[in-house]
Amino acid sequence: MNLPRPLTGGVVRRPWRTAADACALLVAAVVAFPLYWMVLGAFKPAGEIESSEPRPWTLSPSLDSFRRVFGQQEFGRYFLNSLAVAVTVVIVSAVIAFLAATAVTRFRFRFRTTLLIMFLVAQMVPVEALTIPLFFVMRDAGQLNTLGALILPHIAFSLPFAIWMLRGFVKGVPEALEEAAYLDGASRTRFMWQILFPLVLPGLVATSVFSFISAWNDFLFAKSFIISDTSQSTLPMALLVFYKPDDPDWGGVMAGSTVMTIPVLVFFVLVQRRLVSGLGGAVKD
Amino acid sequence: MVAHDTVTVEKRPALSTAQAPRRRPRGAWTPWLYLAPALAVLAALLGYPIYQLGLISLFRYTQAQVSGGEPTVFRGFGNYADVFADDRFWQVLLATVVFAAACVLSTLAVGCALAVLLTRVRAVPRLALMLAALGAWATPAVTGSTVWLFLFDPDFGPVNRVLGLGDHSWTYGRYSAFFLVLLEVVWCSFPFVMVTVYAGIRAVPSEVLEAAALDGASQWRIWRSVLAPMLRPILVVVTIQSVIWDFKVFTQIYVMTNGGGIAGQNLVLNVYAYQEAFASSQYGLGAAIGVVMLLILLTVTLGYLRLLRRQGEDI
Numbered sequence: 001m002n003l004p005r006p007l008t009g010g011v012v013r014r015p016w017r018t019a020a021d022a023c024a025l026l027v028a029a030v031v032a033f034p035l036y037w038m039v040l041g042a043f044k045p046a047g048e049i050e051s052s053e054p055r056p057w058t059l060s061p062s063l064d065s066f067r068r069v070f071g072q073q074e075f076g077r078y079f080l081n082s083l084a085v086a087v088t089v090v091i092v093s094a095v096i097a098f099l100a101a102t103a104v105t106r107f108r109f110r111f112r113t114t115l116l117i118m119f120l121v122a123q124m125v126p127v128e129a130l131t132i133p134l135f136f137v138m139r140d141a142g143q144l145n146t147l148g149a150l151i152l153p154h155i156a157f158s159l160p161f162a163i164w165m166l167r168g169f170v171k172g173v174p175e176a177l178e179e180a181a182y183l184d185g186a187s188r189t190r191f192m193w194q195i196l197f198p199l200v201l202p203g204l205v206a207t208s209v210f211s212f213i214s215a216w217n218d219f220l221f222a223k224s225f226i227i228s229d230t231s232q233s234t235l236p237m238a239l240l241v242f243y244k245p246d247d248p249d250w251g252g253v254m255a256g257s258t259v260m261t262i263p264v265l266v267f268f269v270l271v272q273r274r275l276v277s278g279l280g281g282a283v284k285d
Numbered sequence: 286m287v288a289h290d291t292v293t294v295e296k297r298p299a300l301s302t303a304q305a306p307r308r309r310p311r312g313a314w315t316p317w318l319y320l321a322p323a324l325a326v327l328a329a330l331l332g333y334p335i336y337q338l339g340l341i342s343l344f345r346y347t348q349a350q351v352s353g354g355e356p357t358v359f360r361g362f363g364n365y366a367d368v369f370a371d372d373r374f375w376q377v378l379l380a381t382v383v384f385a386a387a388c389v390l391s392t393l394a395v396g397c398a399l400a401v402l403l404t405r406v407r408a409v410p411r412l413a414l415m416l417a418a419l420g421a422w423a424t425p426a427v428t429g430s431t432v433w434l435f436l437f438d439p440d441f442g443p444v445n446r447v448l449g450l451g452d453h454s455w456t457y458g459r460y461s462a463f464f465l466v467l468l469e470v471v472w473c474s475f476p477f478v479m480v481t482v483y484a485g486i487r488a489v490p491s492e493v494l495e496a497a498a499l500d501g502a503s504q505w506r507i508w509r510s511v512l513a514p515m516l517r518p519i520l521v522v523v524t525i526q527s528v529i530w531d532f533k534v535f536t537q538i539y540v541m542t543n544g545g546g547i548a549g550q551n552l553v554l555n556v557y558a559y560q561e562a563f564a565s566s567q568y569g570l571g572a573a574i575g576v577v578m579l580l581i582l583l584t585v586t587l588g589y590l591r592l593l594r595r596q597g598e599d600i
Contacts, residue, residue: 016405017405017406017407020402020405020406020410021406021407021409021410022410023402023406024402024403024406024410024411024413024414025410025413025414027399027402027414027417028410028413028414028416028417028418029417031414031417031418031420031421031472032416032417032420032421033436034421034424034429034432034433034436034472035420035421035424035432037432037435037436037443038428038432038435041435049441050440050441051441052440052441052446053446054441054442054443054446056443095322096322096323096326097323099319099320099322099323100319100320100322100323100324102319103315103316103317103319103320104316104320106316107315107316107319109313109316109317112316115320117590120586120590121583121586121587121590122327122331123529124529124582124583124585124586125331125335125579125582126532126533126555126575126578126579126582127533128533128535128555128558128559128575129338129555129558129574129575129576129578129579130331130334130335130338130575131559131562131563132338132341132558132562132563132568132571132572132575133333133334133335133336133337133338133341133572134330134334135563136337136341137330137333137334137337152330153330155326155330156326156327156329156330156331157330157331159323159326159327160327163323188315213423213425216425217425217426217427217536219426219427219535219536219539219540220535220536220559224563236425236427239427239428239431240427240540243431243434243540245543248434248435250435250438250441253431253435254431254432254435256428257427257428257431257432260425260427260428261423261424261425261428264423264424264425265419265420265423265424267423268419268422268423269416269419272415272419
């Protein structure tokens with residue numbers, strides 16, 4: 001993580017500095033605690049997790065909860081389903097958003113501003129409210145109980161934000177480069193895919209985090225559209241099998257949560273620097 | 286205000302060079318070709334469902350109509366009349382507004398305070414806080430909800446032990462259940478505010494802050510009179526994003542209060558519309574509630590666009 005020196009470094013006096021450091025560390029510990037407790041809960045043996053004297057450590061870590069999660073339910077299958085949905089959404093929406101972002105930043109045409117405002121307005125549409133009509137659309141298209149019912153809406157819902165955020169990255173590629181490419185005889189298609197695309201790719205990856213998260217985390221569509229064929233279920237639904245409000249299997253829930261959280265965490269840490277600059281760019285424009 | 290003017294002055298030239306329109310002779314249809322896939326997907330999966338939502342909200346649409354047992358009956362605004370005549374709707378609307386407002390305010394307060402804190406600390410604590418925040422940000426809503434429930438579990442959770450609350454149940458009372466959900470929502474949404482505001486503060490030239498400090502301004506004064514005006518565009522964006530997100534909270538309420546709490550005491554509009562449609566099979570009523578929600582969020586967004594316009598932002 002490449003974070004530059006604090007900005008008011010010269011102004012803050014030393015004792016305050018130390019107090020601020022301590023404060024930051026304390027907050028970091030509080031913020032990280034739920035995640036720590038989740039992983040700890042996943043590794044605790046059954047006797048310790050259902051104990052009225054919970055301890056913040058365990059001396060006999062066990063993989064029982066993970067075995068239960070992967071054994072009892074078809075958890076591996078749900079994991080692959082979730083992964084298939086998220087990866088498809090990321091790739092398809094990245095390509096479509098790249099084309100659209102290029103159109104709105106590199107061209108001037110009628111209705112351009114109108115379109116941009118539409119993309120902005122589309123971001124606020126409450127996805128949840130559209131579950132009702134989407135249910136009927138998917139039913140009529142014969143997509144209920146298939147992964148397609150999860151993939152298609154997520155592509156649509158992640159597009160507006162992806163286009164909005166990618167604009168900054170496309171804009172960042174100098175126009176001179178485009179001129180040079182045409183002078184050297186490159187066609188527009190060739191410029192798009194062999195020059196512009198690789199240059200925008202880092203931004204595309206940062207943008208993908210959001211499509212990935214919305215698809216990976218999706219709970220509502222999985223719940224509403226996968227109604228009877230559980231072999232098409234995804235992780236969030238599988239997790240709730242262990243969580244029965246009256247008698248939750250906390251070890252199983254924590255192990256499942258850990259398995260579900262780790263891929264997102266890895267993705268996030270990999271792209272975090274691009275993410276911060278990308279957000280700065282999206283916000284400033 | 287002086288500081289604010291400097292920003293706009295510095296920003297203009299940068300914007301205009303970056304956006305210099307290209308006027309190479311190009312086929313006028315080329316941008317539309319690039320836009321075609323996006324527009325097709327959005328029209329089919331966003332535009333058409335919105336139209337359908339409006340349509341369904343005008344009909345009597347229950348299980349009988351879904352299965353084709355009875356013909357659909359046009360009710361005009363009958364569903365809306367039913368919704369507005371129901372006391373529960375107004376209760377839920379009030380709860381949604383108050384809950385969203387509380388979430389937005391807490392998220393912004395925590396996010397901004399920590400962003401300022403980040404600029405004051407050494408590298409290691411900053412890295413620690415950043416990583417912890419990224420972890421919270423990355424946690425899926427479903428797992429976040431179950432983990433927070435476990436933390437506050439009356440029998441096995443650590444929080445009741447530490448606070449000495451015995452087997453007090455947090456999800457039993459209406460307000461304590463809302464409070465628990467609020468904690469989870471703030472936990473997973475403050476990182477966006479913190480990271481964005483922190484990036485904004487970093488972009489403020491340090492001379493401005495040093496000048497303010499030399500003139501004897503207190504930290505609070507620097508924040509209120511220098512940083513806040515300069516960060517206004519960023520603050521507007523994070524506020525609107527938070528309003529939109531927190532108004533639409535679904536998963537947390539659904540999972541943590543088990544579908545809306547005891548006797549629906551923790552329902553918010555989103556969950557209410559869902560329950561009406563899919564649990565009670567009143568698709569028409571659910572769609573009407575959905576339309577109301579859509580209109581409320583549309584108003585917020587249009588207000589936001591006007592705000593951007595007035596600030597002279599170029600879209």
